[in-house]
Amino acid sequence: MNYKPASYLKKGDFITILCTARSAQKEQLLPAVELLQSWGFAVTLGDTIDKVDNQLGGTIQERVADFIKAYTNPRVKAIWIARGGYGTVQIIDEVLLQLQTTFENTAFEHPLIIGYSDVTVLHTALQKHGLQTVHTFMPLELASKSVEVLDSLHNALTGKTLQVVVKNEQQLPEQQITATVIGGNLSILYSLLGSDTLPEFDGHILFIEDIDEYLYHIERMLYALKRAGKLSGLKALLVGGMTAMRDHDIPFGKTPQEILTDITSSYDYPVIFDFPAGHIPNNHAIILGKEMHITIDMNSITCTQ
Numbered sequence: 001m002n003y004k005p006a007s008y009l010k011k012g013d014f015i016t017i018l019c020t021a022r023s024a025q026k027e028q029l030l031p032a033v034e035l036l037q038s039w040g041f042a043v044t045l046g047d048t049i050d051k052v053d054n055q056l057g058g059t060i061q062e063r064v065a066d067f068i069k070a071y072t073n074p075r076v077k078a079i080w081i082a083r084g085g086y087g088t089v090q091i092i093d094e095v096l097l098q099l100q101t102t103f104e105n106t107a108f109e110h111p112l113i114i115g116y117s118d119v120t121v122l123h124t125a126l127q128k129h130g131l132q133t134v135h136t137f138m139p140l141e142l143a144s145k146s147v148e149v150l151d152s153l154h155n156a157l158t159g160k161t162l163q164v165v166v167k168n169e170q171q172l173p174e175q176q177i178t179a180t181v182i183g184g185n186l187s188i189l190y191s192l193l194g195s196d197t198l199p200e201f202d203g204h205i206l207f208i209e210d211i212d213e214y215l216y217h218i219e220r221m222l223y224a225l226k227r228a229g230k231l232s233g234l235k236a237l238l239v240g241g242m243t244a245m246r247d248h249d250i251p252f253g254k255t256p257q258e259i260l261t262d263i264t265s266s267y268d269y270p271v272i273f274d275f276p277a278g279h280i281p282n283n284h285a286i287i288l289g290k291e292m293h294i295t296i297d298m299n300s301i302t303c304t305q
Helices: 026-038 060-071 088-098 100-104 117-128 139-144 147-158 186-191 215-227 256-263
Strands: 014-018 042-045 076-081 112-115 133-135 163-167 175-185 205-211 236-243 286-288 291-296 300-304
Touching: 014 026, 014 060, 026 042, 026 139, 060 076, 060 088, 076 117, 088 100, 088 117, 112 117, 112 147, 117 133, 117 175, 117 186, 133 147, 175 186, 175 236, 175 286, 186 205, 186 215, 215 256, 236 256
Parallel strands: 014 042, 014 076, 076 112, 112 133, 175 205, 205 236
Antiparallel strands: 133 286, 163 300, 175 291, 291 300
16 A cells, blocks of 8 residues: 655644544643644534434534535644544544545645544545545543653644553564554554455554553454454554453453453464553644554663654
8 A cells, every 4th residue: 555645734734633533622722722723723513513312423424524524624724522432433434425526636745644443444444545644632631641652643733743651561572674654543544354444464563552441351352353354464463552451250360451362372463552642631642654663672662753
């Protein structure tokens, strides 16, 4: 897959915040709007903001229309999804159908899609079309984010270097890897198996993270990916936050790290744990669909985009 370079943002560019899943209210989004404006961006709110359809930010038709309206507006350079939860899968097929002409038009400037968790539905679908997207926190999570994390989002949007360094506590052998990074939320990737919206896994660095899952189900999902042939051809596996995992009264008996180590034991690529991204306060931005350079030395692992 040849990924199209992202069109990064400059001061004065427009970013739209809208809902593809759960609902969000304008008042809740004001801190995120102020942050983007302080960086010199213009901000608009989609028609789905303040809409409520049970848990969701509008009906399926309203969310499709709002997303298409923003995506095809030449003034909009990025779309930040307001909330995750559940709901993006309800709109993805109609969204892709209506955007088909944009994928065929090589001159069309695709806006950057920003978000994570349920937004993995959009990430994977757009990666399948060779587009880059930004995996990062949601607007409603702003209060819990450090300056370092905010800087990583700004750097991702403006095309500056992203770099994360973690300790080589696993004593992985020294090596260098360069490949395109894909992925997102493990539960979402699992739910998309067999669909047309999963990108190619072979030859890529796969990033995964998850929250609030039973330990046995983490293993079930990883076995499903393995049995579907999605894990065998990777260049590396990056494991982000495995947050608030659950267990039964009779313990499953393995941690997420032990589950992953066992399932990938027959492969010769590195599995890198504790990458700072996912459902954690320290949720650093990653550009999915872009090459990542990984340097592993005796003491540290440096990941650069």
